[in-house]
Amino acid sequence: MQITKMKWIAAIVPAICIGLFEFARHKFLHVISMDWGNVLVAVLTGIIFILFSHGIFALMENLYGKLQQEKQETAVLQERYRIARNLHDSIAQSLFFMNVKIMEIEAAWKNQQEPLSAINELREAIRFADTELRQHIFALQTVALDDNINLITAIQNHLRQYEAQTGAKIDFIITCDNEIPFSAYERKQLFHIFQELLFNIRKHAAATQVIVSLSENNEAFTMTIADNGKGFVAADNLRQKQSFGYKMLEQDIRSIGASLTLTSIPGTGTTVTVTKTKKRSYRHDH
Template identity: 85%
Template sequence: MHTTQMKWIAAIVPAICIGLFEFARHEFLHVISMDWGNVLVAVLTGIIFMLFSHGIFTLMENLYGKLQQEKQETAVLQERYRIARNLHDSIAQSLFFMNVKIMDIERACQNRQEPWTAIKDLREAIRFADTELRQHIFALQTVAAEDNIDLIAAMQDHLRQYETQTGTKVNLAITCAKKIPFSSYERKQLFHIFQELLFNIRKHAAATQVNVSLSEQSEAFTLSIADNGKGFVAAENLRQKKSFGYKLLEQDIQSIEADLQLVSIPGAGTTVTVTKKKKKELPS
């Protein structure tokens, strides 16, 4: 049922019902008293209104459920696309580089030259591919099957794994309640954003230290991630917006109606702040 049809039904059905009851009350006024007629009309009108409201709200709940399901399916497709792109950018390119180095080693052996430089490069490529693959596997396992994610606990586990894998020093400051007041979908998206930001630091920043802050004000929740890496010209990067990872990050940010602020200085690191406003509670 379309929204237009719902509007017409909501306007016409109550009017028709009330008109019929008024007609019935006047038609059978000689059978029952005026007072009992008013009571009967009120009761019948209330029953019809309850049935009508129940039908409308059931329809709205079904439509909302379908909308949420479509949003989740879209999020899953976007996540698969992101993972596929990351695998292409890291694992596939590493395998290509390994193949080139193996050819260099074969050529050096055939020409009776020293292959140690190529072997060293090959060993480094294997180490890099192993780290990348483990990181992707961990990202998939973290919240793949959990519907009601504990956001802070998931972030803490991810940071411990990140510190172990990369050797980067991680500092975590938490000044918010343990239970983040957002929906399951919003918490999942916040965690995906958190993962993507750390992945970009590991891939591009060459940082030795990362400071993560989780804070909560009366109106908003804030996630801040700062690194001491090489940084970049943020304004130019934001104008171009050609990065695949940045586009996906923007989509995740927009899907939960959050705000993203990025401050970066070449040679002095980058700070990314994600702010998600809380829903205002209606006064009781």
């Protein structure tokens, strides 16, 4: 039932029922005493209130169920888009590169030339694709295991996997409570942001050291990720909004009302800070 109809029912039905009962009571006053009439009015009012409340709560439960379903469907679509983009950025490009190298090996073989260089590049591309695929699978498993994730534990596990696969030195600094004071959706989005930042360090920075720090004060929670990689001209990069996974990053950050600051100098490294203001109450408008 639509809310508009419920509003009209709430306004009209109780008045009609009580009015009809009062009419009947006065019409047959010799049958129903005043005291019993008052009792029956109270009973009738209670019955109407119970029935109406039941309808209202049933409507609310139905709307809440639809909202939860829409949220889940939206989350699935977001994950599909994220996976498609990551696969395109890494696996698809690696496969294209491998195909090119195979053609170079075939051409060298036909021309009786030494294809060792192309073979080495092909081997490196296969290794890279295998590592990237494992990373994507791990990222999906990390989120899929528990929708209500513990942000610190999820980041620790992800960093441990990243360190094992890349050999980079990882420093994880925690100066906040173990329970991050945000909703499950906000924590999940913060983890997605962290994954995206780390993925781009791995893909573009060639860093040998990554420092991740989580801190908070009375007003905000801050996540900082710094690397000693190649760096880039940050202002130009932000204007282009293409590299650094900016589109998805911006969407995730906007969805939880956070902010991002980036500092980078070519040859020195990059530092990204994500700040999420604390609120007394949290709601997910998604």
